[in-house]
Amino acid sequence: MANALWESCLELLENELSPQQFNTWIRPLHAVEQQGRIQLLAPNRFVKDWVQERLMKQISETLCQLDNGSAVKVSLEIGTQQPPAIDPTAKLPAPSSPAPQFSRQEDAGGFGHRNSLKPEFTFDTFIEGKSNQLPRAAALQVAENPGAAYNPLFIYGGVGLGKTHLMHAVGNMIMARNPRARVIYVHSERFVGDMVKAFQHNTIDGFKRYYRSADALLIDDIQFFANKERSQEEFFHTFNTLLEGQRQVILTCDRYPKEVGGLEERLKSRFGHGLTVAVEPPELETRVAILINKALQRRIVLPNEAAFFIAKRIPSNVRDLEGALNRVHAHARFTGRPIDTEMVKEALKDLLAMQDKQVTIDNIQKTVSEYFKIRYSDLLSKKRSRSIAYPRQIAMTLARELTSHSLPEIGEAFGGRDHTTVLHACRKMVNERRNTARVSEDFSNLLRILTT
Amino acid sequence: MTLQLPLGIRLRDLATLENFIPGRNNELYAWLGEHAGGVAGRPLYLWGASGLGKTHLLHAACHHAHRAGRSAFYLPLEQGGQFAPQILDGIEHYPLLALDNIDCVMGLPQWEHALFTLYNRAQDQGSQLLITANVAPAQLGCTLPDLRSRLGWGLVYQLQDIDDADKMQALQRRAAQRGLVLGDDVVAYLLKRVPRDMPTLFALLERLDQAALAAKRKVTIPFVRELQGW
Numbered sequence A: 001m002a003n004a005l006w007e008s009c010l011e012l013l014e015n016e017l018s019p020q021q022f023n024t025w026i027r028p029l030h031a032v033e034q035q036g037r038i039q040l041l042a043p044n045r046f047v048k049d050w051v052q053e054r055l056m057k058q059i060s061e062t063l064c065q066l067d068n069g070s071a072v073k074v075s076l077e078i079g080t081q082q083p084p085a086i087d088p089t090a091k092l093p094a095p096s097s098p099a100p101q102f103s104r105q106e107d108a109g110g111f112g113h114r115n116s117l118k119p120e121f122t123f124d125t126f127i128e129g130k131s132n133q134l135p136r137a138a139a140l141q142v143a144e145n146p147g148a149a150y151n152p153l154f155i156y157g158g159v160g161l162g163k164t165h166l167m168h169a170v171g172n173m174i175m176a177r178n179p180r181a182r183v184i185y186v187h188s189e190r191f192v193g194d195m196v197k198a199f200q201h202n203t204i205d206g207f208k209r210y211y212r213s214a215d216a217l218l219i220d221d222i223q224f225f226a227n228k229e230r231s232q233e234e235f236f237h238t239f240n241t242l243l244e245g246q247r248q249v250i251l252t253c254d255r256y257p258k259e260v261g262g263l264e265e266r267l268k269s270r271f272g273h274g275l276t277v278a279v280e281p282p283e284l285e286t287r288v289a290i291l292i293n294k295a296l297q298r299r300i301v302l303p304n305e306a307a308f309f310i311a312k313r314i315p316s317n318v319r320d321l322e323g324a325l326n327r328v329h330a331h332a333r334f335t336g337r338p339i340d341t342e343m344v345k346e347a348l349k350d351l352l353a354m355q356d357k358q359v360t361i362d363n364i365q366k367t368v369s370e371y372f373k374i375r376y377s378d379l380l381s382k383k384r385s386r387s388i389a390y391p392r393q394i395a396m397t398l399a400r401e402l403t404s405h406s407l408p409e410i411g412e413a414f415g416g417r418d419h420t421t422v423l424h425a426c427r428k429m430v431n432e433r434r435n436t437a438r439v440s441e442d443f444s445n446l447l448r449i450l451t452t
Numbered sequence B: 001m002t003l004q005l006p007l008g009i010r011l012r013d014l015a016t017l018e019n020f021i022p023g024r025n026n027e028l029y030a031w032l033g034e035h036a037g038g039v040a041g042r043p044l045y046l047w048g049a050s051g052l053g054k055t056h057l058l059h060a061a062c063h064h065a066h067r068a069g070r071s072a073f074y075l076p077l078e079q080g081g082q083f084a085p086q087i088l089d090g091i092e093h094y095p096l097l098a099l100d101n102i103d104c105v106m107g108l109p110q111w112e113h114a115l116f117t118l119y120n121r122a123q124d125q126g127s128q129l130l131i132t133a134n135v136a137p138a139q140l141g142c143t144l145p146d147l148r149s150r151l152g153w154g155l156v157y158q159l160q161d162i163d164d165a166d167k168m169q170a171l172q173r174r175a176a177q178r179g180l181v182l183g184d185d186v187v188a189y190l191l192k193r194v195p196r197d198m199p200t201l202f203a204l205l206e207r208l209d210q211a212a213l214a215a216k217r218k219v220t221i222p223f224v225r226e227l228q229g230w
Helices: A004-016 A019-026 A045-054 A056-066 A130-144 A163-177 A188-200 A204-212 A229-244 A265-271 A284-297 A304-313 A318-335 A341-347 A361-371 A376-380 A386-402 A407-413 A419-435 A437-451 B023-037 B054-067 B077-082 B109-125 B145-151 B164-177 B184-191 B198-215 B221-228
Strands: A030-034 A037-042 A073-078 A153-156 A183-187 A216-220 A248-253 A275-278 B044-047 B072-076 B096-100 B128-133 B155-158
Touching: A004 A019, A004 A030, A004 A056, A019 A045, A019 B054, A019 B072, A037 A045, A045 A056, A045 A073, A056 A073, A130 A153, A130 A163, A130 A248, A130 A275, A130 A284, A153 A163, A163 A183, A163 A216, A163 A248, A183 A188, A188 A204, A188 A216, A188 A229, A188 B109, A204 A229, A216 A229, A229 A248, A229 A265, A284 A304, A284 A318, A304 A318, A304 A341, A318 A341, A318 B023, A318 B145, A318 B155, A361 A376, A361 A386, A361 A407, A361 A437, A376 A386, A386 A407, A386 A419, A386 A437, A407 A419, A419 A437, B023 B044, B023 B054, B023 B128, B023 B155, B044 B054, B054 B072, B054 B096, B054 B128, B072 B077, B077 B096, B096 B109, B109 B128, B109 B145, B164 B184, B164 B198, B184 B221, B198 B221
Parallel strands: A037 A073, A153 A248, A153 A275, A183 A216, A216 A248, B044 B128, B044 B155, B072 B096, B096 B128
Antiparallel strands: A030 A037
């Protein structure tokens, strides 16, 4: 086995270091072992420096100890490991090479891996409603007539409302009509990141050529260009080149172009040259349709009332709707039950709970005294009449069940009682709850009040 | 190469999925077992009060992934003050990414931004994201809406507390892992007298283990009583 020595070293270090240290700094290192030399790869400079400074000594010592005292040469570099099956030599640098090791993707300095369109984002899977009719129609026109209809097409609106979906739908349609078209989709962050890397690696010409040769350039979330002057400058030129060549540009943003802070005026004004359309949050019917459609795509049987139930409770955006659907689906898979409204309620219990209600003893005492219409102070007093003792015992039992306080702590909170008193109350209530309808009812009422 | 563990090494409380008692969290537990070592699923956002085992589950998932031959990266963001957001650079290449306590860096624009871009890169890369926080995504106080909406998009689970019988089992399992026998009577005795959150219970176990080792005695009720001064 190639990494036997390193694997053994991991085993020892796992026992010596805290789980945090081990899982953050040691386990993520990729080891390349060759002829008694071990090269460790860290994902970035930060991790490398940290390990070098604080853990390298311990690593070397452990390795030496494992290799019967011989000095194992170990070095630390930045890089990611490629699967050995693809190219076994890619991760082995020349021993003296001072340059950081990059995976082949980055090594190529190429940007070709960034234009991935998501095939599932099409016009067919885009649910139309009042809130997005206009942007959908505009996007469709652009897809049918790229570079000519509206250029640029600027789509703005809140998060999770389908801007990215529309953008991909246009790209996919252009590709479907002309498979040789060069459609580039990129998040603005990527554009900035690629540019920085291109400057570092001296491949800025390749960067420019790549983006300026697009037939359609789709840039998502351009608000992230804010305050990045150099990227804006480069983007401005790319943008002009494409527009002059009648190539399509589509941009999305979380707000109206004029409202984006930290963006050059000339860019903002260019953005307005084409068509600017807004997507609004979907109304109830659209949310229901979105859910049903998503369920259909994933072959989840989702009845209409269940979809309505989810859509009513998740008013915000499509991502949250999908999050709820994910949870319902996971629950259905786990329990093997069909989806209905009852089951949805159960599955989304904690998702819908706005806050994790922290139940405290004090809270329990107040709720119980209110419920039985007795005084709070009576609950803590020495009184032992049935009308006081029964609520007190219920409150103690609830404290035991809903908090993680110890019996002595609970006893203390109830007027300094002994822990055996609490234990007695709990045992008695467990019994009565099973056998007496009234007690059982009081319990479930109080539980409901306290936990929802 | 055959290797032997040196003598005198202390058995650590390794966090694994096997030594986590799921209780009411069995759906989440099954999901983790399926996705930590196998094919990546949707991003998981796990939230709940402290002491319920969020960190345990993340460590366990990393362990599980490693056993299955997948590399993993764990980042405790409660220590975010010691790190710079650049620690997230390039880590999307790990098939499993565990980000613990992201609530600790919410409201810090640089971190939120770095997490947002990491989220996108991890999605593109097909890496499994496991994220924990003390509150639900909506309560996180995340000032970057793009990040906030993405956190709610995957699978969101609230970690629930386990009941006393499960706590008893959890304690005994951890004791057994350390080579310590903890009888039912002793555990029942403890559960009646100390706060029953797992960190307190595990800390007490550590204390009992040390004391028993030093005194070369078994852990019995009289021993516990003596040690705790009850």
